[in-house]
Amino acid sequence: MKKTLRSTLDRTEDLLSSTRLTLFLCLVLAGVSILGTVVPQNGRPEAYEAMYGRTGARVLEFLGLTDLYHSAGFILLLSLLGLNLATCTARRFPGVWRSLRRTTGADPAPALAHWKNQDTLELRGDPERVDADLERALRRLFGRPTARVAPLEAGACHSVRRFEKNRLSRLGPYLAHASLVLILLGGLLGALFGFRATLILQEGEESSTVWIEKGGRKLDLGFGIRCNRFVVETYPDGSPKDYRSEVTVSDPRTGMTLDAAIRVNHPLSFRGVTFYQSTYGSSPDLVLEVEDRQSGERVEIRTRLHAPFLLPGGRGERAIAVDFRDHLVIPAEMMRMTSFPREDLGPAVRIAIVDDRGFQNPFWILKEFPDWDLRKTGPYRFRFVDLRLLPYTGLEVSKDPGTPLVWAGSVLLVLGFLLSLLLDHEVTWVTREATEKGGIRVRIASRAVRHPLAYEGRFAVRKERLRKKLSPWLEEPKTSQGQSGVRGGDDRD
Amino acid sequence: MKESTLIGLSILIYLGSWLFYLIHAIVRHRLSGRVGDLLALAGLLAHAAAIASRWIESHRQGIGHAPFSNLYESMVFFSWTIVLICLVSLRRLQSRLLGAVVMPLAFLALASTSLMDRKIQPLVPALQSNWLTAHVITCFLGYAAFAVAFGASLLYLGAPSAKGKKESGGAIWRLLPAPELLDEFSYRIIAVGFPMLTLGIITGAAWANSAWGSYWSWDPKETWSLIVWFIYAGYLHARIVRGWRGRRSAWLSVIGFCATLFCYLGVNLLLSGLHSYATG
Numbered sequence: 001m002k003k004t005l006r007s008t009l010d011r012t013e014d015l016l017s018s019t020r021l022t023l024f025l026c027l028v029l030a031g032v033s034i035l036g037t038v039v040p041q042n043g044r045p046e047a048y049e050a051m052y053g054r055t056g057a058r059v060l061e062f063l064g065l066t067d068l069y070h071s072a073g074f075i076l077l078l079s080l081l082g083l084n085l086a087t088c089t090a091r092r093f094p095g096v097w098r099s100l101r102r103t104t105g106a107d108p109a110p111a112l113a114h115w116k117n118q119d120t121l122e123l124r125g126d127p128e129r130v131d132a133d134l135e136r137a138l139r140r141l142f143g144r145p146t147a148r149v150a151p152l153e154a155g156a157c158h159s160v161r162r163f164e165k166n167r168l169s170r171l172g173p174y175l176a177h178a179s180l181v182l183i184l185l186g187g188l189l190g191a192l193f194g195f196r197a198t199l200i201l202q203e204g205e206e207s208s209t210v211w212i213e214k215g216g217r218k219l220d221l222g223f224g225i226r227c228n229r230f231v232v233e234t235y236p237d238g239s240p241k242d243y244r245s246e247v248t249v250s251d252p253r254t255g256m257t258l259d260a261a262i263r264v265n266h267p268l269s270f271r272g273v274t275f276y277q278s279t280y281g282s283s284p285d286l287v288l289e290v291e292d293r294q295s296g297e298r299v300e301i302r303t304r305l306h307a308p309f310l311l312p313g314g315r316g317e318r319a320i321a322v323d324f325r326d327h328l329v330i331p332a333e334m335m336r337m338t339s340f341p342r343e344d345l346g347p348a349v350r351i352a353i354v355d356d357r358g359f360q361n362p363f364w365i366l367k368e369f370p371d372w373d374l375r376k377t378g379p380y381r382f383r384f385v386d387l388r389l390l391p392y393t394g395l396e397v398s399k400d401p402g403t404p405l406v407w408a409g410s411v412l413l414v415l416g417f418l419l420s421l422l423l424d425h426e427v428t429w430v431t432r433e434a435t436e437k438g439g440i441r442v443r444i445a446s447r448a449v450r451h452p453l454a455y456e457g458r459f460a461v462r463k464e465r466l467r468k469k470l471s472p473w474l475e476e477p478k479t480s481q482g483q484s485g486v487r488g489g490d491d492r493d
Numbered sequence: 494m495k496e497s498t499l500i501g502l503s504i505l506i507y508l509g510s511w512l513f514y515l516i517h518a519i520v521r522h523r524l525s526g527r528v529g530d531l532l533a534l535a536g537l538l539a540h541a542a543a544i545a546s547r548w549i550e551s552h553r554q555g556i557g558h559a560p561f562s563n564l565y566e567s568m569v570f571f572s573w574t575i576v577l578i579c580l581v582s583l584r585r586l587q588s589r590l591l592g593a594v595v596m597p598l599a600f601l602a603l604a605s606t607s608l609m610d611r612k613i614q615p616l617v618p619a620l621q622s623n624w625l626t627a628h629v630i631t632c633f634l635g636y637a638a639f640a641v642a643f644g645a646s647l648l649y650l651g652a653p654s655a656k657g658k659k660e661s662g663g664a665i666w667r668l669l670p671a672p673e674l675l676d677e678f679s680y681r682i683i684a685v686g687f688p689m690l691t692l693g694i695i696t697g698a699a700w701a702n703s704a705w706g707s708y709w710s711w712d713p714k715e716t717w718s719l720i721v722w723f724i725y726a727g728y729l730h731a732r733i734v735r736g737w738r739g740r741r742s743a744w745l746s747v748i749g750f751c752a753t754l755f756c757y758l759g760v761n762l763l764l765s766g767l768h769s770y771a772t773g
Contacts, residue, residue: 019734026727030720030752037713037764069711187709196707235556235615243618264618265704276706277618396706406708410695417688421729450733453677 017087025081032077036068082184085177093174100167106147108160108429108445115429115445116452117459121467122475123440130440130473134432137469138163141462142428142446158432165426170449172420179412186405194400195219199275201227201245202283202304202392210397221273221397223251228259230280230393243277245393262395272399279394284324286349287386288365293379300385308354311380319380322362323350345369349384425449439475496550499543500569500606506536507576507600514593518668526589530580533596537576540603544569547613556615561629564761565609570629571757572602574637578682582641586678588670595644624700632693632718636753638686639725643750645679646743676739679746680732687725694718713764717756724749 015021039060040047048057048066064071112118123130139145143165197210197219206226209218226248233242242263249270250257262268267276283305291298292313299312308320328348335343346368352359366372367384428446435441444466448455467474510532517526547560547569560566579595616625652666652675669675697715702708709715728745731737737745 019730023727023730023735026723026730030723030727033716033720033723036711037716037760041711069716237615239615240617241615265622265700267703267706274706276704278706398706400707403702403708407699410698414688414692414695417691421684421688451677451681453673454681 013087013091016083017091018084019088021080021084022088025077025084029077029081032068032074035065039065039068041069042067078184082181086181089174089177089181096170096174100170102147106149106162108149108162108431111427111429111445111447112431112443115447117446117456117463119444119463119466121442121444121470122435123442123470123473124438124475125440125473127440130470131432133470133473134442137466138428138430140469141466142430142444143167143426158434160429160431163428163430165428166423167425169419169423169425172416172418172423174416176413176416176420179409179416182409182412183406186402186409188402189405190400190402194402195398197397198278199225199395199397200283200392201225201247201395202285202390203227203230204390205392222253223249223271225249225270225275225395227393230391232280243280245277245395247275262393272401274398274400276396276398277393278396280392281394282389282391284347284349285388285390286321286324286384288321288349288351289383289385290319291381291383293381311353313379318354319351320354320359321349322352322359324348328364328366340369347384347387349387351382353380420450424451424455426455440473496543496546497611499539499546500603503536503540503543504600504603504607506532506539507572507596507603510536511593511596511600514589514596517589518593521668526592529589529592529596530583533576533580533592537573537580540569540573540576544573551613554613556613558616558620559626559629560613561625562616562620563610563614565606565611567629567633567757568602568606568609571633571636572599572606574633575599575602575640578634578637578641579644582645582678582682585681586645586670586675588668588675590648590668591641591644594647595641598640598644619704622700622704624696624703628693628696628700631689631696635686635690635693636757638682638689639721639746639750639753642679642682642686642746645675645682646746649675649679649743650740650747672739676743679743680729683725683728683746683749687722687729690718690722690725694722714756714760717752717760721749721752721756724752 040051043066045057045061048060051057052060060066064073068074123134142163144163145161146164146167147162149160149162195212196214197212199207199210201207204227206224208221208224210221211217212219227245228248229246231242231244231246232240233244235241245262246259247262247268248257248259249268251271258270260268262275262277264277267274269275286301286303286305288301288303289298290301290312292311295313297312297314301309303309303321305321305324308318311317311319325348328345330338330340330343330345332343345366348364348366350362350364352362354360365382365384367387370383370385426446426448428444431443433441444463446455446459446462448458510529513525513529513532516522517529544560547566548557551557551560561570575595576599579592579599582595583589583592648669649672652669652672670678694715697718698708701710701715724745728742728749731745732742
């Protein structure tokens with residue numbers, strides 16, 4: 001029983017760390033992501049019903065396609081990829097690390113027997129000077145010596161050594177994968193402990209609370225932000241040049257205030273919260289007159305959109321302006337059913353009574369038709385007396401503790417790519433032995449770990465350069481063993 | 494010279510270069526291959542002069558900015574990067590057949606700009622960022638690398654040796670290097686394009702973070718760049734650790750470039766999102 005559990009765990013770990021899973025996840029994530037670019041994301045339910053019908057909308061909702069990238073399935077795929085990267089790295093890295101640090105015990109025999117890129121040089125001359133030149137040339141062309149092996153056959157070989165170039169490139173893939181895990185973790189951190197909110201501020205208005213976009217929650221920032229002025233600048237051709245909110249941030253705890261301008265591409269950060277210029281417009285400052293029919297009490301109220309106000313009559317009831325139109329237009333087909341003289345009814349505001357169940361029966365009141373009030377039988381009578389349009393700025397407010405991880409991961413990722421894709425680890429074995437005739441025979445076998453084919457050309461060039469450098473000592477400069485790597489196209493016909 | 498004249502000239506030169514590469518491929522005339530090279534290089538220079546002249550002109554108009562701000566400007570740059578990477582590759586690969594399949598891409602891309610609005614426009618606030626230049630250059634170097642890899646993969650798939658026949662194809666194919674070299678070449682150029690695309694995505698994320706307050710918001714353009722990224726990540730893993738070679742990986746490279754094209758053009762033309770300003 002224990003054994004089967006063990007083997008199941010092992011097999012799970014094998015699967016999780018397998019590159020087959022990596023390949024599968026990459027292609028599946030690519031495929032699934034397409035769906036979210038075809039189906040509009042995070043739309044309103046009515047919009048989906050209009051586009052796909054009631055059943056279609058339900059199916060999309062059920063499959064999580066209306067918010068695909070935050071759906072459980074997609075997050076599962078991303079987490080699997082993260083796990084795959086992490087286990088894969090953890091599994092393979094120690095072995096590579098050990099093999100990179102090893103300086104003895106490696107076996108040159110397979111290299112000399114099978115590697116494609118080989119050369120043999122017969123040298124003759126004062127051994128000390130030959131060796132000095134040889135050493136300099138080898139270091140120059142094949143990197144630094146990293147291992148020495150005891151003579152293979154006693155007496156025959158004086159030395160067997162390994163030279164390496166770009167060995168750090170072996171760490172590249174691990175660095176790249178670890179940094180991807182870092183980026184995913186950063187995303188997770190942001191999703192768990194960050195927020196995104198909007199803040200609408202009229203000129204002159206100050207606020208310390210924002211509306212969280214997900215869930216419609218209110219959040220207290222702990223400091224106030226006031227919009228002093230909102231400015232739009234345009235180019236001579238009329239296209240927008242600059243959107244700028246001039247704000248003052250004030251922290252009641254420290255008494256500190258800060259004047260700043262928030263522009264597109266130039267956000268303001270304050271105590272871990274960042275404000276971005278997102279939208280702008282103008283919103284109405286409304287003057288309403290409300291009469292309590294029962295008592296005849298009449299009050300004038302100054303209010304804004306979405307700000308509940310107390311109604312007259314002493315019953316503690318509240319109302320709220322939920323919508324505003326500069327021009328409320330009656331659809332042409334509805335005109336027959338009304339007694340209005342024209343389609344454009346002018347400024348209109350939509351009022352709702354607030355009770356503990358929410359907003360009740362919202363209705364329109366019109367500035368240019370003050371006597372038109374649909375709720376003639378209700379307890380209150382509303383009149384829309386006046387309005388003033390005030391410019392407002394819309395700020396995106398966000399806090400994302402994951403961003404430092406994401407940027408760190410990005411930098412390391414690029415570094416990992418530079419190491420792994422643009423450099424290649426090259427290993428060269430060199431044997432040096434004395435021949436019976438009193439000369440020195442040097443054999444070279446060389447290989448690039450990742451791109452052996454591309455290395456063939458480079459090796460051919462290096463081989464010639466090595467011969468050139470050692471030409472004073474070379475016994476037979478005409479032949480060179482091994483294969484030449486360049487096989488051109490143009491000159492083959 | 495004016496920008497429009499230089500662009501027109503470049504279009505003609507690229508067409509000429511392509512024709513000479515074709516002649517070289519069909520009649521195996523070595524000199525015409527050289528002429529193709531020279532024309533491509535001349536076109537590249539005229540093309541670069543056009544981009545520089547547009548840049549200078551925008552400063553003369555007082556709205557100076559690097560010419561990477563709309564569809565016209567990006568397409569002009571895309572075409573330029575394709576020729577650049579093609580010429581570098583030709584030195585490496587030593588088969589001008591690659592020119593015969595890649596130059597038409599550059600030619601078509603540049604020729605298509607004659608249908609677009611080429612008025613120099615001032616930068617809207619969202620585009621006024623230091624990230625703009627870095628983002629566009631890295632993205633398009635990546636795209637162009639994928640375009641050249643696509644050309645090489647097409648050659649590989651078209652060559653008779655890849656279909657398992659032995660030397661039965663026409664004379665054209667004898668101009669090709671050994672299939673494994675062509676296969677390796679596609680891989681090498683993708684291995685250059687992939688980090689470029691990654692840099693493009695990262696600079697884009699950094700820009701989005703300062704402009705929109707979020708480094709990633711699953712906007713269709715972002716998502717498609719990630720799709721392309723996943724495909725080429727899959728390609729690299731398939732080759733490096735799973736030993737895919739030849740036809741399978743060539744097909745993946747073809748699919749990758751189709752996704753790249755959709756990411757660049759399809760998203761702007763067919764889907765809506767935050768990058769929609771780049772449709773002009």
